[in-house]
Amino acid sequence: MEITRIISIAISMVFINNFILSKFLGLCPFLGVSRRTQAALSMGIAVIFVMVFSSLLTSLVYVFVLVPLGIVYLRTIFFILIIAAFVQLIEMVIRKKSPALYKALGIYLPLITTNCAVLGVTILNINEFFVPGIPVYAGILYSIIQAFFGGIGFCVALLLMSGIRERLEFTDTPISMKGIPVAFIVASIMSLAFMGFSGFKF
Amino acid sequence: MKSLIKEFSKGITVLNPTFGLILGLCPTLAISTSLFNAIGMGVAATFVLVFSNLIISALRNFIPARIRLPSYIVIIATFVTICELGLKAYLPGLSKSLGIFIPLIVVNCIIMARAEAFASSNRILPSIFDGLGMGIGFTLGISIIAFIRELLGSGSIAGIGLLKSNEFILVMILSPGALLTMGLLIALSRLLGLTKR
Amino acid sequence: MTDSLLVNTSPHLHKKESVKRIMWLVTLSLVPCGLAGIFIFGLGALWIIVLAILAAVITEFVLQAATRRRITVFDGSAVLTGLLLAYNLPADVPFWLPVVGAIVSIAIGKQVFGGLGQNIFNPALVGRVFLMASWPKYMTTFVRPLSYDAVTSATPLAALTEGKALEGISYLDLFLGNRPGCIGEVCILALLIGAAFLLLSKYISWHIPLSYIFTVGLLSYVFGAKTLFAGDWFSHILSGGLILGAFFMATDYVTSPLTYKGQFVFGIGCGIITVVIRLWGGYPEGVSYAILIMNAATPIIDRYTRPRIYGS
Incomplete structure (x- = not known):
């Protein structure tokens, strides 16, 4: 449990191994929900939230159910069901408790179930932190930190992209490049720029 | 028979998942660093598509509408797990290089989209052909991108080096190269009128 | 007399500014540091500058002709992009590197978005980071100043990164450009002359x-x-x-x-x-x-x- 490791995970998840720009997880919402800044911000916050709690739940289930019962090979099925159930629960709770929040985030929640960044981060957690040599409680903690900063990175990329796409609507982009293709080019240049952080050592 | 051919061919042409529908992008970009990996990914996704379409179509009258999405997820996840374990046992090298993207086939939008849009309301045989066509279309799309990236980025085709030199465009096999290739290819397919915008 | 009775809508005050004029003035303000770079690193630097500018202008022309847009290669923006790209390259890169960089700068950095004024990123820098990601070996091999041969040398920044004090390079050396680095970045004095011109004339x-x-x-x-x-x-x-x-x-x-x-x-x-x-x-x-x-x-x-x- 070292502070430098946490800072390294943070910088790495936000810039170097950004879920969207470097690992290519969650590209569908990245292209789908990045047309408006407000929507992008809502989606980003919802993703951070779901990622953190899914990581907590899946790592607990992994440690206390899958490993003791010897059914680690069923982890994909378990994880996607946990995520789907959790998202469904959240949707029902905020619909009852806070209609305003539901209005802001509601329509993005079902999309998050099939966001591969969420399932991706839970599987990466298991692969990276639940290995011999790392105590179980540290593994759970690292998972949550990785999920949180992964979500921040997702949110940052989504927000920057939405600002750029709002501006691109008013430009005289060649017709065949308009929309999705030019969004890919922008993402490519952002990915090149984020490469500046590679080799980060604190 | 004619309609079966139609179901089969639409996934390769007009409704091509990669360039037409622009679905299933995550593995398309991440795995297309070499042609060999791309074909492996395509075959794995096709396997899951065909079998999940088959089962979902067979059970379409038994699954209550309200819980259909969770049921689809379980069916898809089952075939993904079979695929994951099979690859690990028989092709450990490929399994390692595809890594996390094998379990992530579960949330590949193409498979869910075909289950919801086609298999849930069609008979078994057309569903199988639909899955096969979509799978082959996906394999084709990812292979084209992988071919370009591998050729420009490391000067080889499916791992076979063409030139003894290291003056290749390294960035093409890195992540910016994937996004760049994808953007330019979609623009090109629009320009040539292959897919609608 | 007729002039004083001229009636028209505002604006009534005009300034003789145009994009073209600004582009060429910025290009002009970049000439001193280029000359300093050529003096410090030799004639090879001049070739890199010329190649980058030519490639940028030709790429702009070809793309504008292909997309049937107005040809604006003489507005100075392509020249400026090529120039800035060349200033960000070491002096002894292979001749094709500035050409590839300029093509990427203009095509991916600018024309994809619709040309001048529509781009999101600085085109010259898009070209530079593309080259940096693709051919890092060439992009980080620097010539020793005033020796006119391809003796490679570490830049002062490499030493600073490791937290070491600079050895053998004084502040005056850094200010005048007597250090390894990219063509246009080394001579601070010449850069400040150009910058002062742009600041004082409020560009x-x-x-x-x-x-x-x-x-x-x-x-x-x-x-x-x-x-x-x-x-x-x-x-x-x-x-x-x-x-x-x-x-x-x-x-x-x-x-x-x-x-x-x-x-x-x-x-x-x-x-x-x-x-x-x-x-x-x-x-x-x-x-x-x-x-x-x-x-x-x-x-x-x-x-x-x-x-x-x-x-x-």
């Missing part, structure tokens, strides 16, 4: 350069050495591409924020990213990455620093 404002350079100075003073508050901040300001980037690339009208408040945010952001990459990143220099990342953030900065509409 650029001081907000971005000042906040950028100040942030780099402050952060490198605080974190630049093994102990806090002991960094060699003056060397950090004089080395690398900071002066070139801060005055000539971060101030690009199209890709930087509109309001002064936004420009301060932009400059400070560039400064933070530059120092983080210089001190802890894998690359020795972070100026191009910092400016590109802040270019990406510009629409968002503009959105949140928009002046309040009167009455709202």
